[in-house]
Amino acid sequence: MQFDDRLATVLRMQTGSVRAAHTQFRQLLDLAGSAPKGADDSQLETAYERLSVLSAEIPAEIRAMMVREPGLRLRNPAFVAYLASQEPQVAIAAMSNAQLTEDQWEALIPALPTAVRAHLRQRADLPPAARDLLALLGVRDLVLPQPADGTTVIDQPVTQRAKAPAPAPTASPVSPPTVSPARPQPPRDPIEIFLAEAAGSVLELDPALALAGEEGDGGIGAIVRRIEAFQRARAAAPPTPSPEAPRLPLGEQQDDELPEAPQSFDFITDADGRIGWADAAVAPMTVGMALAGRKPDAPARADAATLAAxxxxxxxxxxxIVLEGAPAIAGHWRMDAMPVFSSSGGRFSGYRGRMRRPAMAPAIEAASETPDSHADRMRQVIHELxxxxxxxxxxxxxxxxxxxxxxxxxxxxxxAAIAGDAARMLAG
Known part of the structure; x- marks a missing residue:
């Protein structure tokens, strides 16, 4: 009498390293997969538990490679069903390498998951009974069926088919019609049902495609005509820009009106007469501008009375005062300002005031302020000298x-004469 204690010997192994765990997992695959029908159920249950523990330590890709090894013996239907319940990689590898009889496949296929059945259909060495069972369960090859007579039909334009000569009718003796028994129709493929429903919904959404589909024949020509109809309908529809779409800085339609130019603004200057604060609408254009400037090309030019004050x-x-710069502030202004002194030492710290546009036209005001008199020209010459x-x-x-x-x-x-003349010139 012989005792097969190989499974018990493998279960007693210690897996202290990764290599030892891989070796034990591979040995348990071979022994459990080739276990006969009357094997010890207690040892097989222990082997399944040990495989579950090792599966948590070994990645699914490595376990799938072990299951796909050519020398592995997967002849136990119960163990194949156990592998089919694992990760998709391991289940597909088990279906590719399982070695079962026709009766074992017929008993196992109904218990397999749907995704595993679809992969099992790709095996070329399945028994005919297993293929028929997969067909009854709705698992078919995703290819177009060939005609019954074995001929290949090529889609041609409608005009060419219309010009083809029709075969001449031949006289034949009239025979009584023969009634053939109706053949049972095979169950319709779920994928075909889904494609038919999807095509109907697309035609309902796009009228152009529906019109193109009414022309008649199916096949590649009909698909091309539908695509052309869809492209024509999309090109004819006016584009509707999204409000969230970015806008280009050039060439776009100006729909925002320019802000109205301010008619007045408040300001604060420092001790030198330079603006240090202004209203937010004019601050970028006026902060830093010197109001007490005397140069002819200064951005702010005040009259003599304002400069003296x-x-x-x-x-x-x-x-x-006349301001130059941005169009919003350029032009003639009237200024009202009060001096500000510090509360601690009484030191002058600047002006706080307001500027406003004059009521009279700037052209009239400019004409009234033009220095065209002889006395003004002489004062200007004396100032330069x-x-x-x-x-x-x-x-x-x-x-x-x-x-x-x-x-x-x-x-x-x-x-002495030169000094006296110079003193008189400086006195004005």
Whole structure:
């Protein structure tokens, strides 16, 4: 009498490393897969439990590679069903490598999951009874059936088929019609039902496709005509831009009106007359602008009365000032401002005021302020000569006072005359 203790010996192995776990899993696959019908059920249950523990440690890809090995013997239907309930990789590998009889396949196929049945249909060595059982369960090959007479029909345009000559009718003796028994129709493929319903819903959504489908023949020609009808319908429909779509900075329609130019704004200056704060609408265009500037090309040019009041730290009432820059602030303004002094030391810290547009037209105001008189031109010339005249007066006084040594009386008299003329020019 012989005792087969191979399964018990493998179960007593210690798996302290990854290689040992792989070896035990491979041996349990072979022994459980080839276990005969009358094997010890207790040992098989222990083997299944041990396989479940090892499955948690070994990745599914590696276990699928072990199940797919050519030398593995998968002849036990119960163990094949156990592998079919594992991960998809392991189940597919088991279906590809299982070696069962026709009766065993017929008993196992109804218990398999649907996805596993679909993969099992791809095996070429399945018994005929197993294929018929899969067909009854709705598992079929996803290919087009061939005609019954074995001929291949090629889709042709309607015009070509219409021009084909019809076969001449041949006289034949009239025979009584024979009634053939009706053949049972095979169950319809669920995939065909789904495709037919999907085609109907598409035709309902797109009228162009529905019109194209009414032309008649099916096949590739009908599909091409439907695609062309769909493209024509989509090209004819006007595009509807989404409100969330980005807009290009150039070439787009201007639908936002420009903000209205401000008619007044408040401001605060520092001790030098430079704006340090203004209303938010004009702050980017006015902050940093010097209101007490005297240069002709300054961005802010005030009249003489306003400049004199600001120089003396006095209130400004209805002061005239011209601003240059952005169109929103460019032009003539009227300024009302009050000086601000610090509460601790009484030091002058700037002006706080408001600017407003004048009521009169800017052209009339500009014409009234144009300095065209002879006196104004002379004052402008004297202002331009003030800097060099100061230097001339200083050198004349040096000569007159003999600071660098004795000087003849004639030169001292000329220097005194030059100094006097310079003093009168500077006095204005």
């Amino acid at each position: 600001m120089r003396r730290r006095q209130p400004v009432r209805d002061g005239k 003030r800097t060099p005249v100061n230097a001339i007066q200083g050198f004349a006084e040096i000569i007159q006072q003999q600071l660098f040594g004795p000087t003849p009386n004639e030169y001292r008299a000329l220097a």
